[in-house]
Amino acid sequence: MRNFLSDKCVGLKPSGIRKFFDVVSEMPDAISLGVGEPDFDTPWHIREEGIYSLERGRTFYTSNAGLKELKVEVCRYLKRRCGLTYDADRDVMITVGGSEAIDMALRAMLNPGDEVLIPQPSYVSYEPCCLLADGVPVIIELKEEDQFRLKPEQLLAAITERTKILVLPFPNNPTGGIMERADLEAIAKVLIEKDIFVLSDEIYSELTYGQEHVSIASLPGMKERTIVINGFSKAYAMTGWRLGYAAGPSEIIKQMIKIHQYAIMCAPTTSQYAAVEAMRNGDEDVARMREAYDGRRRYLLHAMEEMKLECFEPKGAFYIFPNIRRFGMSSEEFANRLLQEEKVAVVPGTAFGDCGEGFIRISYAYSLEDLKEAISRVARFVGRLDQRGAAC
Amino acid sequence: MRDKILRMLERNSRIDLKDLAVMLGSDEVTVANEIAQMEKENIICGYHTMINWENTSQEKVIALIEVRVTPQRGMGFDKLAERIYQYEEVETVYLMSGGYDFTVILDGKTLREVSQFVSDKLSTLESVLSTSTHFVLKKYKEHGTVLARKTKDERMLVTP
Structure with missing residues (x-):
């Protein structure tokens, strides 16, 4: 049979998010910080x-x-x-x-x-x-x-x-x-x-x-x-x-x-x-959600500071993008290990372009309770990495 | 600042003071002072727990009573309301506009308790003209919280 596929389409890279999604899907009890959509219902x-x-x-x-x-x-x-x-x-x-x-x-x-x-x-x-x-x-x-x-x-x-x-x-x-x-x-x-x-x-x-x-x-x-x-x-x-x-x-x-x-x-x-x-x-709904996001944004930035994860202060959207270079591993490796060891899903920065290497994306489109649980696991993971780093 | 604190506390009065301060971009001492001040000013009047009694073994009867009164000389609505809200079993008292004067919400253990309160205490008050008692069959939502439903996050775990 002939090859019926378009070279242009076949040549496109599959989305890096898709790849990671497949990994996460294998782990149904994972908690996610990986979504790119609001946690609120439509008003x-x-x-x-x-x-x-x-x-x-x-x-x-x-x-x-x-x-x-x-x-x-x-x-x-x-x-x-x-x-x-x-x-x-x-x-x-x-x-x-x-x-x-x-x-x-x-x-x-x-x-x-x-x-x-x-x-x-x-x-x-x-x-x-x-x-x-x-x-x-x-x-x-x-x-x-x-x-x-x-x-x-x-x-x-x-x-x-x-x-x-x-x-x-x-x-x-x-x-x-x-x-x-x-x-x-x-x-x-x-x-x-x-x-x-x-x-x-x-x-x-x-x-x-x-x-x-x-x-x-x-x-x-x-x-x-x-x-x-x-x-x-x-x-x-x-x-x-x-x-x-x-x-x-x-x-x-x-x-x-x-x-x-x-x-x-x-x-x-x-x-x-x-x-x-x-x-x-809908203006009031937007304002209400913005206020909630802003509180979580501050909460996460503070949490990053406490676990000594360097993080640029975002002023928009609902993501933080901490720098994980000091652990000497790739974004993908970091995300995979965090998922395996603590069952928390974050998105490797490389999903958004090669220059995202060295960063991970954490979404704060979650309730404070969910964020707290997830962040305590991230902190545990980071703490372990630091300990190992100090040991050798 | 105050409005923001109140909005957060109204949703979750047990929120950690430290988290609250971080989320408001302030510090713990400032927020604690502000809360203490609002308690003093009777803006914050208490911190309660929202319980869905239906999910416990406790039997509870909740009644909403419409009360019509004639205020008497030297005894306006406020005085009358006081005579009603002093009773332990009275949960809520509102002064209403429209066809009747007070809404009294009663949190009784049994039907008998409620009916005794209405016949023995409430309707014997001199100023009370009439009462009309409604029993609550089911609570769906209270204080902005839907009681029946436990929400589950159905979003996909990772999306761009």
Whole structure:
């Protein structure tokens, strides 16, 4: 029989998370610090709106770009939270999670050989989506000493005449790093000078601690060269609803909608009705969850300090990214041994790019009680490693 | 600061003082002082345990009684309420707007205890015009906590 597989697809690396997931699945009594989704249920009033839409028999398709009501709410939200003005009819589309928007944007914009700058450690899908769209990923390594922020010098050094897009993944999964206004201004200057477009993945924008998120699109001269990607998963604890959106220049959104219409048709209708409710009446829920995350974030940082695990202070998302280099083992080895010896699952930093080596990702999307139990085990493990280290 | 402390304590009054301080980005002494001050100011009035008696062998009858009264000269609602809430077995007393005046919640051991309280003590008070007693059949949620359900984390163990 012929080989029916696509070389491009076969050539893609399987996700490092997937590999680790298989290991963890063998151990059903393990406690996990490995999830990338909120521990909260979707607030009831939002769920109820979804149920109500089903009861009303709203089980049809919506228009390709999404429910008009929802697009209007998205525009209001972006205005209210980021000071951005978009036209609901032309500049916005509703997608199946932020992940679809990433895929659509890259496919709509890349020609074979176009280079895409991807800062890492970061979410797992930018590189494969870029490859599937025939782009050439160019990795920029974010550094702990820079608080995992993207520096203009790094950006400048990575730009070639083939560079077309910069992916800007902040607040960042897995590091928890953010970009403040001044950081973004420095980046924007380079982007405008070199005529480069930005894919700004702001899915964690509601989860910043101590300062408000700034969207790069809100800086002068940037809106016309930015696609803002966001969604409902993290802010409203709606991961399973699979709903996100993209906002940007209408000529790009138009092309994205074309692919979306053939590949997806439209985002799930039930989810879209629920999301309208989330945007209209969900601010308090977001604030309540943010406050809970912030408390846990502080708790974990303190725990890291107590067990002398060096850890950069994250200001966003719901992860900490401690440095484990001093134990002289790889991230994967550390994660595997922690799992075997103490039955705690964390994600090796390398799942988010090679430069994640030497770090692990710990999620704080867990109740304080769960965190306490898990952290006491991590502390025991680290204590043992230190003792052994001291002995030899 | 105070609001944050209260929100945390309201959910879990047994939270470790050290954890509480860490989570609020403060120190133990400050938080302890703040709590002590709020106790003094009667903002924090007590620390109770939420018990789902249904899961014990204890038989308990909970009754909600609507009470209509006529306040008399020199004896407003507050005075009347006091005469009612002084009884041991009275768990809760609220002054209400609408069709009746007080909600009295009674935590009795038996049906007989409840009915004795209503007939012997409550309805014999001079100002009480009428009472209407409702028995609680099942408690679903109390103090923001769902009693019936034990939640289990059903998320996948590792996700990106």
